[in-house]
Amino acid sequence: MSEPQTSEEKHTQYANDIYEEAANWHVNTGEEKIYPKKAVGKWRRLKWITHSIWLILFIGPFLRWHGHQAILFDIPNRQFHIFGLTILPQDVWMLSLVLLFFAMLLAAVTSIAGRVYCGFFCFQTAWTDLFIWLEDKIEGVPAKRRKLDAGPWTGEKVRKKALKYFVWTVIAVLTGISFVSWFTDARQLWHDIFTGQASSTAYGVIALFTVGTLVLAGKLREQACFWLCPYARIQGVMYDKETILPTYDFHRGEPRGRLKKGKPAEGNGDCIDCKQCIAVCPTGIDIRMGQQEGCITCSLCIDACDAVMEKIGRPKGLIRYASMDEMEGKTQLPLFKRPRVLIYLTILILAISGIIYGITHLGAIEVKVLHGRSPLFVQRSDGTIQNKYNVKILNKTANDIPVKITAEGIKGMLVKGTETNVEAKKGNTGSYIVFINVPAENIKAERTPIIFKIVNQDDPTQTSSYESMFFAPK
Structure with missing residues (x-):
């Protein structure tokens, strides 16, 4: 019967495990598939909660209001029906205000806390997370998935790949049908689809969404964020030194070094170079190298690093939300003293005021x-x-x-x-x-x-x- 491990032995064993995993990991620059490790922690849980907002895409068209579909964007008749309120082309100015509101909201949030939309609310992130979660359930952890993809085509590989793509395709088809349901009667659409009576336009849009979902969430994944999304290109001009972002505390973490006898070596920082922050990153970047275009502010690196710090008996927060000013020891300015944020908030207030006025004075x-x-x-x-x-x-x-x-x-x-x-x-x-x-x-x-x-x-x-x-x- 083996002797129970001491705290120091547990730390050493844990370090050996993550070092072994890190040995097979390197930063991806787009030339090969990324196999992100499953993260566990409060930010991961929050991401699942925010991603669930997209369930409205599937259930929204089936909401009823006084016997009619609650939300219907009737393009052929140029009418938007929203809970008994009908918006016609004469009210297009309100649509302009809605677009202005969300544009300014995105800019304001980015200025305050970076690409929070990308990490927690973007449909690309939500579907990619779901597809990776299903891939993990069907094909196994990253090491197994990597080995499966590199190995020969066996019966087991065919079975897993077929099951994965079948489930992905079902979700993609449901996504397409749900999108079309916002523009026609949802109940009638489902009947027409399965009886072959739907229009060629409906079938065409569903097919495009099915293929698009499979390509973007199943194939391109993080590459869509790198090369297709314009937001990744303009985010830099929205940041300033007061913007809080997932940040590596280099003062505390450097110099990096492996554990010795379960503890950081004398003179080393708290970072043990385990690369777990990279392993869980859906875009494969190393947050320790500073802010990069690939960072979508998903905060999974914070969960991974906190878990490691807890295991080795060090304080959490080596990677945390912080601003450049904080890292430089400066005082963080209050929001109401930041001119850029004040401008964004002013435009937001004006836009939402106009929208409220329009809705309350719309009339039947x-x-x-x-x-x-x-x-x-x-x-x-x-x-x-x-x-x-x-x-x-x-x-x-x-x-x-x-x-x-x-x-x-x-x-x-x-x-x-x-x-x-x-x-x-x-x-x-x-x-x-x-x-x-x-x-x-x-x-x-x-x-x-x-x-x-x-x-x-x-x-x-x-x-x-x-x-x-x-x-x-x-």
């Missing part, structure tokens, strides 16, 4: 009135002055609605053409000719403001008004 129906120009007015034999108007009613709801048209502003005015309700077609603009007659003695000026008002007869709370002019002779 809108009316615009065009005054007839030829002629401006008609003097009738009964002593009244008549003006002609073209009333345009935009119905933003998902149903046809009966609308009542009224006008006010001059005593004794008579509105013709609105004796009965008109039906405003869903998602469309209807034009209606209206005449207004006013006794000549009630007119005090050449131009008099009048107000047109429309009311949804099914829901009187839905109204819209428009100011126009009534023209009369001098």
Whole structure:
């Protein structure tokens, strides 16, 4: 029966294990496949949580709202339906504000904490993590995967590869179908796909997404971050000395050296050169060499280094979130004293204010009135002055609605053409000719403001008004 190991022996054994693994590891520069090691820790758990946000891609189209699909981007009819709110081309300015908001949010977050979006929220990162996790489950740990890929084609290799690509393909196909579901009725789409009745456009987009997902998440992986993503190229100009990033504390870690008798050698820093920070990195960089283009701020190197420090009895934080100023011993400036962040936040506030204003003033129906120009007015034999108007009613709801048209502003005015309700077609603009007659003695000026008002007869709370002019002779 073997004697239980002492703490020092455990540290030595652990060091020998990771040194053996590190011996087969080198930094990848794009010429070969990276086999990232599975990381365990709080940042890895947080990544799985943030990645789960993308589940909305799969379940979002199936949410219902008053009997209809809650979110539907109806491109053929140029309508966006979002929980009963219909956004038409006339409201495109709000889309511009939404794009501005997210652009500034990305810039602000990058300035504060680096490529947090890349590491925790990017769809490429999420799908790549999922595909690597499945690969690890099917083919084994990195050493086994590397050996399997390098080995000859045996029955076992064929079985594992076939199973892996089958599972990957299922996920890729579901991704494509889920994407298309945002642009058409999701329930009907699934029925049409499996009965062969879906449009060629739907099948084509699903096929493109399937291939794209397999190539990007299964094949290119970190190379998409290196060579395809423009964000990797511009991130440098968004950083400053106050930006906090996963950083190697070279003051504490250097000089590096292996453990001797389970402890760092006299005069060495805390870094034992185990290369675990490289082993877990999905892009294969060495964080100890400073910030690099390949760093996506995923923080897995922090988890790996903390686990090693804990095993060898040293304080955690050799790799941690820190700014360049902190590494140089300077005081970190508060956010409200950083001009770049203040500019980003100001634009963010303005953009979100505009979006909120637009949503709260969007309305279900809108009316615009065009005054007839030829002629401006008609003097009738009964002593009244008549003006002609073209009333345009935009119905933003998902149903046809009966609308009542009224006008006010001059005593004794008579509105013709609105004796009965008109039906405003869903998602469309209807034009209606209206005449207004006013006794000549009630007119005090050449131009008099009048107000047109429309009311949804099914829901009187839905109204819209428009100011126009009534023209009369001098």
